[in-house]
Amino acid sequence: MSISGECFCGEVKYRIDGKLRDAQSCHCSRCRKVFSSQASAYAIVEAKEFQWVSGEKSLTSYVGKHGFGLQFCSKCGSTLSGVYKGVVHGVTLGCVNGDPEIELGRHIYVGSKASWEVIAEGVPQYEESPPAYA
Ligand SMILES: [Zn+2]
Ligand SMILES: [Zn+2]
Numbered sequence: 001m002s003i004s005g006e007c008f009c010g011e012v013k014y015r016i017d018g019k020l021r022d023a024q025s026c027h028c029s030r031c032r033k034v035f036s037s038q039a040s041a042y043a044i045v046e047a048k049e050f051q052w053v054s055g056e057k058s059l060t061s062y063v064g065k066h067g068f069g070l071q072f073c074s075k076c077g078s079t080l081s082g083v084y085k086g087v088v089h090g091v092t093l094g095c096v097n098g099d100p101e102i103e104l105g106r107h108i109y110v111g112s113k114a115s116w117e118v119i120a121e122g123v124p125q126y127e128e129s130p131p132a133y134a
Helices: 029-034
Strands: 002-006 013-017 021-026 042-044 050-054 059-063 068-073 079-084 087-092 106-108
Touching: 059 079, 068 087
Parallel strands: 021 106
Antiparallel strands: 002 013, 013 050, 021 042, 042 087, 059 068, 068 079, 079 087
C-alpha cells in the first residue's frame, strides 16, 4: 500500500510504499512535551519504504543524547517523523493522511499520564513499558 503524510502547512510531504507497524501511544511526561499533546501517537516504518516527496529542506530536527530524534517542519512546527542515527524510524500518526490501515495497539506509561487526561477503554494499557516489547 501507499501512505502519504504532510505537515500542517503542507510544505513537507512524504510517501511510504509499505505498511506502518507497532502503532502505540506513550503517555509519559517526555512524550507529552515532544508531541505537545496528551500522549504520543507513533508508528514504525521501514526506512527503505519511506521517502520525502517535498519540503525536505524545510525540516529541522531535534536529536536527543541517545541518537533518537524528531523531525519537524520549520514553518508550521508539525512533527512528522522520528529518526534514529539519521535514518527515518517512524512517523507521527497525526501527520498521516487518510486511513493508514493501522490502529493504536497499546497505551504505554499510563501510570504517568497527565492528571487531566481520560483514556478511552478498549485498548491494552500498561502502567509503564509493556512486557516483551520488541
Ligand atoms: Zn509545515
Ligand atoms: Zn513516552
